[in-house]
Amino acid sequence: MTVLASSLGLGASALQAQEAGEVEQLKRQLQQMRENFDKAQREHREQMEALTKKLEALAAQPPATAAAAAAAETPEEPLSSPWRPSDPIRVGRGSAYMDIGLVGTFAAGGSTADDIEGGTQLGGHDPNQNGFTIQGVELNLMGAIDPYFRGNANVLFGVDSEGESFIELEEAWLETIALPGNFQVRAGQYLSEFGRINTQHPHSWSFVDTPLVNARFLGPDGLRNPGARLSWLAPTPFYSELFLGIQDSHGETAASFRSSGHSHGGHDEDPLPFAYRHRDNDRGVDGIGDLLFTPRLAMSFDVTDNQVLLLGASAAFGPNSSGMTGDTSTQIYGVDVTWKWKSPSAHAGFPFVMWQTEAMLRRYDAGMFDWQEEADAGEEAIIDENTGDPALLSRETLTDYGFYTQLLWGFRKGWVAGLRYDYVTGEKGDYEKMNLSYDDSVLGRDPERNRRWRLAPNLTWYPSEYSKVRLQYNYDDRRDIGSDHSVWLQFEFLLGAHAAHKF
Amino acid sequence: MRAENIESQHRLDSFLPLTVPLFSSRGEGRGAGKVDRFKVFDLRGLLMVTALVTFVPVTQAKLNVVATTPDLAAIAREVGGDKIELMTMARPTEDPHFVDARPSFIVRLNKADALIHGGAELESGWLPKLIEQARNARIISAAQGNVNCCEGVQMLEVPEQLDRSKGDIHALGNPHYLVDPENAKIVAHHIADAFSQLDAANGGFYQANAKRFSDALNRKLPEWQAKLAPFKGQQVVAYHNSWVYFAERFGLKIELFLEPKPGIPPSPAHLAGVIAKMKEAGARVIIVDPYLSRRTAETVARSTGATVVEVTQFPGGVKGTEGGYIPLLDYLVNALAAALEKKN
Structure with a gap:
């Protein structure tokens, strides 16, 4: 068909030809096109004959294979469009209007820590036990919906450390293709545009696990919720884009906000909630102030022909569920720097050097909470050892900060060496200065806010674009707990469509 | 009313500057809901102007x-x-x-x-x-x-x-x-x-x-083809399978690759196989794009007495090809002809 179309096109342009030489040349081209067309036709006939033979062979087989024969016949339906046996039967662009990909990420290894899940490893998709971990099997569907929107969905299947299967809706959104004024709207369930790591799916990470600062401030599974995001590409000569996200502020994926505690695959909430307040302040959404707002500004410069710099500043504002007053809020601020050098004669993207750092500050307005209420309800309560009564926690603002910095060196095709340093800490709060106990054990510093750091070197091998093997060592140091060593081997496969990479 | 609506919707979709017919159609109202329609048109006009300002560049030079x-x-x-x-x-x-x-x-x-x-x-x-x-x-x-x-x-x-x-x-x-x-x-x-x-x-x-x-x-084209005609059917070895169209046009055989499969790095065993096949076929030219490993090509060249020729598919990829597409083809044809000549 295309051959015919292009020969028609040539015929039309022949009308414009004036010089005799050109006519001659076009005639030659036309002749060639005709030959090509005849050749293609011949091929089609041969291939159709081959197909017919195959079908006859199948039909001649005993009825046991009738179903198979029927299956083989189904492609006959679109015969109006010239399907050839050599054409792939595939679910891809142009045939099913959707790209489908599946990424399976697994880890094996061990740690000296007794509390791997939620202890040394904070991320929801980190290796979580000695032995093997299914970090996630993620199904990605994407494509254009119509001339106005494109759609994307990431559904993650997993099996938790208890052996329970679970499904997570990581993302499912539609996005406008071309709004006026350089605007773009994304709506649905999406990862909040905060920094670099938060918007990436685990298989895009350069390390086995979530950075500590991300897991502690933005949650084990990252900050993501239903909502809408407006972004604007500013008319500057360099890249600068402004984002404003509005999302629900409750649910297990809004960790520093109105999270009800992280529950992976039906797990129980953490026994001691954040800042020792209960997370049961279900205030609902009465006004716009009860939603989560995430503004971000990103800018990028080509420092030289071989170097790219990307700078970003992000924030997240929203209510939190601490205390009993229902008017407490959280602010998280973040800055990020990404710098990449790539060789001018890079082969398959190697060699390169990439440096990425994110720093965050969180101010958490912890509300007043009276543990007497829990005691009255017959629940286990936090006791103020000075009085012997259930504790009365006063309202205060808790300040935490942390960062990670990572360096990647793609030293030869398919090989990347990485090093990451993580640090998080919190300023001691009033409640940590009190003499509190829970279940007869003294509490002291809040483990969810105490200082800790990690040094993690790793080595990744990409046999191809569609698979990788990664070995990582973690040295963890936690104040009041001590240090731990962990070694994780990660392996990953990718089937089907591979979404193009963002910078 | 409905027909007008659809029509203007279409116009909006195609981002055409049709402000004038849109406003002139206002006079053909059928009495009822006249005020409302005015409002609608005003809004549409505004949308049109917005669309115009955003989509149609002012006096586009280039x-x-x-x-x-x-x-x-x-x-x-x-x-x-x-x-x-x-x-x-x-x-x-x-x-x-x-x-x-x-x-x-x-x-x-x-x-x-x-x-x-x-x-x-x-x-x-x-x-x-x-x-x-x-x-x-x-x-x-x-x-x-x-x-x-x-x-x-x-x-x-x-x-x-x-x-x-x-x-x-x-x-x-x-x-x-x-x-x-x-x-x-x-x-x-x-x-x-x-x-x-x-x-x-x-x-x-x-x-x-x-x-x-x-x-x-x-x-x-005839000039290029003439230059390579003496070497018709000869084997040229490439690192990556990106020269099939060139081979087809100029009658060369570029069927041996240093990569065992596209995108898969060469293994010693595969290279040993390539060396054996090169000797068998008498292939003594290896072409390498600037982003591919020249070292690997040279290792193979040493064991076969072959010449490594730097090639590129892009103007500017190799010195002397900066001038554009025709200088690029000139370079490719001349470099290959020279290397194949040397062999004989």
Whole structure:
């Protein structure tokens, strides 16, 4: 068909030809096109004959294979469009209007820590036990919906450390293709545009696990919720884009906000909630102030022909569920720097050097909470050892900060060496200065806010674009707990469509 | 009322400056709901103005063109001359399959009137996300400004079966088609047609340039073919399977590759096999693109007495090819002829 179309096109342009030489040349081209067309036709006939033979062979087989024969016949339906046996039967662009990909990420290894899940490893998709971990099997569907929107969905299947299967809706959104004024709207369930790591799916990470600062401030599974995001590409000569996200502020994926505690695959909430307040302040959404707002500004410069710099500043504002007053809020601020050098004669993207750092500050307005209420309800309560009564926690603002910095060196095709340093800490709060106990054990510093750091070197091998093997060592140091060593081997496969990479 | 609504909806969709007929249709009201209709039209007028301001550039001087690779850029320059503003994304020395999706490209794509790309999955690892982020209706696929150059090219090596165990294969065929001058002519026509549609005032200029370029190729092609004719059927070894179109056009055999499968790095065992086959076939020329390992090629060359020839598919990829598409082909033909000559 295309051959015919292009020969028609040539015929039309022949009308414009004036010089005799050109006519001659076009005639030659036309002749060639005709030959090509005849050749293609011949091929089609041969291939159709081959197909017919195959079908006859199948039909001649005993009825046991009738179903198979029927299956083989189904492609006959679109015969109006010239399907050839050599054409792939595939679910891809142009045939099913959707790209489908599946990424399976697994880890094996061990740690000296007794509390791997939620202890040394904070991320929801980190290796979580000695032995093997299914970090996630993620199904990605994407494509254009119509001339106005494109759609994307990431559904993650997993099996938790208890052996329970679970499904997570990581993302499912539609996005406008071309709004006026350089605007773009994304709506649905999406990862909040905060920094670099938060918007990436685990298989895009350069390390086995979530950075500590991300897991502690933005949650084990990252900050993501239903909502809408407006972004604007500013008319500057360099890249600068402004984002404003509005999302629900409750649910297990809004960790520093109105999270009800992280529950992976039906797990129980953490026994001691954040800042020792209960997370049961279900205030609902009465006004716009009860939603989560995430503004971000990103800018990028080509420092030289071989170097790219990307700078970003992000924030997240929203209510939190601490205390009993229902008017407490959280602010998280973040800055990020990404710098990449790539060789001018890079082969398959190697060699390169990439440096990425994110720093965050969180101010958490912890509300007043009276543990007497829990005691009255017959629940286990936090006791103020000075009085012997259930504790009365006063309202205060808790300040935490942390960062990670990572360096990647793609030293030869398919090989990347990485090093990451993580640090998080919190300023001691009033409640940590009190003499509190829970279940007869003294509490002291809040483990969810105490200082800790990690040094993690790793080595990744990409046999191809569609698979990788990664070995990582973690040295963890936690104040009041001590240090731990962990070694994780990660392996990953990718089937089907591979979404193009963002910078 | 309904009919008008649909009509204006259509106009809005196609972003055409139709403010005048929209307002003149106001007088044909049928009494009822007149006030309401006024409101509706005012709103539509406002929308129109917004659409106009945002979508139609004021007195556009030059076509803003972005090309993915330097070979496409070279042909776009031949066709567009000084009537286009041209930017190239990939550098001539880098692997066109793995270009970093730099955010600065988003800015260029956002302002582009035309995006010229090779298609056939050449840029599928980095271009789609950039187009998504560029939010430019003029260059999304199916838009006039999205010039998919592989259309109408007789693609070679279209796989019978999509199976990644065979390496990184391309469903639509080998995408390195532009080293065949016949395909360069097709691409030039594509580009000229697109430019003429986008900038009708200069249509004649673009078509004439494309014709001049095609004529030049028609003159050069017999010359190039004559230069390589003495070596018809001879084996040339390549690192990556990106020279099938060149081989086809000039009667060479480029069937032995240092990579065992496309995109899979050479293993010692595979190289030993290549060396044996080279000796058997008497192949003594190895061609290497600038982004591929020259060291590997030289190791093989040492054990076979072969010559390593630096080649490139992109103007500027190797010294002496900066002048454009024709100088690039001149270089390729001369360098190969010289190396094959030396052998005899």
